[in-house]
Amino acid sequence: MGLTGLEIFKQLPKTNCKDCGHPTCLAFAMAMAAGKASLDQCPHVSEAAKEALGAASAPPMALVKIGTGEKELQLGNETVLFRHDKRFENPTGIAITVSDAASEEEIAARVAQINKLSFERVGQIHHVNLVAVVNDSGSADKFATAAKVAAANTQYPLILVTDDAAAMEKALEAVGNQKPLLCGASAGNYEAMTALAKKYDAPLVVRGADLNELAELVEKVVAQGHKKLILDSGAREVHRVLADQTQLRRQALKRFRPFGYPTITFVTGEDPVQAVLDAAVYICKYAGIVVLPSADPADILPLITLRLNIYTDPQKPIAVEPKVYEIGTPGPNAPVFVTTNFSLTYFCVAGDVEASRVPSYIIAVDTDGLSVLTAWAAGKLTSEKIADMLKNTGIADKVSHRKVIIPGGVAVLSGKLAELSGWEVLVGPRESSAIPSFLKQRWSA
């Protein structure tokens, strides 16, 4: 399996030139052994060394790209079974289906709906990633038209879903230059599908009836010379998909080569809520892509949020810079809020202050990226720290009043804070979502 740092070190130039970003060749070798660096980061490594280290140092799961340009999607490169072991690397791509049985207008409208599945969370935009055009009509022409209409109306890469190689070829004539994901190859059609994937240099889903057949097919496709693959074990019921996804990830990490690729999962079934719940399982459990039929924001927002949470790096809380933030263009009478510099906390508060439409200042206290109560319990959100920020950030020159609003969860800080800072302390609501009504009822400068 993996090589030791020393084994890797033996193959390096040993010049300690630092071009790889590590202080020494040995440090680089150790980082590589830990899976935190890859050989291509050293520009000086010899061909012989590449050969020697290549196979053994290749990542357990290939990196596969779908689409082109800004919305290109990267999948794979995963190295662990559990997020606490290190982290999950490339978030599950969320794909929404479009049926080619619909009219062109309906397809355009559906794609427009999919484009709107974009949400702001912790200061970033999170959105779905793919549009899956499904050949329900059985007609190659309709499929090609649908693909064309979809591509014309979205920036997201496409998944072309058909078992019919002739239909796939037609669709590729229309959108093949955008490197869509071909979905895909199965026992009956893999030769033709692989040839198409090669011709357009596009990624290809390989579907087996079960894990055994999948392994066999992957080897055949690879033997034909195509390696940009996504795996589909054929399972569709949630209990089987969970088992197969677990196997595929375990086998990849054991370096069973046919399974060293990202996966795709499909939710099916009548009940739309159950479909979302199945998708939630696949996001937790290793799916490279999950394909769903719903474009309802009520269904997609929870899944996008789950994906964000599961793929957060467990080693570093996301923090914002501790400083005074301006929401809108606050004047001398603007309210002054105090919160922590944990991203989630800050953006909750910022979003709710924004919703109140009252231009304001928010002081994000440096709590090492901890939430309000966690920081308070850890002694990192104190009256001293807040008083210090009130004194040293220049906020006192920006506002003419001396009133500061603190989170309801840390009401206990108010007495001491008032004493230390000389400011009047208003205890805000416990949840920032109540800030708009709080301001209406309680705020006057």
Add this chain to the structure above:
Amino acid sequence: MAVTIAKERWTNRVAEVVLGVEPKVVKIGGEGTLPFLHFEGEMPNRPAVALEVWDMEPTTWPEILTKHYAGVLGDPAAWAKKCVEYGADLVCLTLASAHPDNKNSSPEECAQVAKTVAEAVDVPLIVLGCGVEEKDAQVLEKVAEALSGRNCLLGLATQENYRTITAACMVYGHNVIASTPLDINLEKQLNILITEMNMAPNRIVIDPSVAALGYGIEYAYSIIERTRIGALTGDKMMAMPVICILGPEVWKQKEAKSTTEEAPDWGDQERRAILWETVSAVALAQAGGSLFVLRHPESLRQFKAHIEKLMQPNVY
């Protein structure tokens, strides 16, 4: 090409905890594998699901929630019956009125309510205090006595108050929830302290503290996952089933509370809120949760239907 199925050989299993009395006992835990990997080991009990009942009318629950309990919110016994009607495996009674900021009800008053609720339903009962550690110790002691012999699950026992609560559970034949703030070492430490009082490990349920989707659930997810792996690899002080008290966490969030008009880009409020609760539960079930406390009856129904699908055998 035959793929050799990769199976872990676990050396230990999660303790099985039995709640309630015949004929309506609920068993949780007992897993000898990671969640729902039936190809690898046994999962003798499906995760169980409770609905919440309060001993006072909640003021902060949104209308999409209260409308399902219309007419019973002021009557804990009737409310509990409603939960059972909706299909709850257990009822989780929260003694919110004991909080000094609420009615500051006395331990005796709380015990009386708990008794009334216990008599109204035949499913097992979880009884939670108001979250003020000192008060909870007094309240749960009286509750334990009033519910003597009913084999309930009482909590939350924390570092501060576990002695009184554990002792009361031992004397009156109940099980205890050992609660710590998202820290695997503190969690294990509290289990050790409680078992050192001679409480049997299969009468303890772990509350790791959970957060809702979007509000820190990833911390709970990883702690529960690590707890399960600890249990399976032989750490007896982590081998207790895990309770996920999600209702209070989910229903304070914007995604559950904002109306369709307030957040039109987020879709229909009730659909979104139900999914916020069920997706939170689904994720923590994948991490290893064995007992769930939810609020919305449709969340309960959907989550149970989901669990039923996952309990189907997936042996190769």
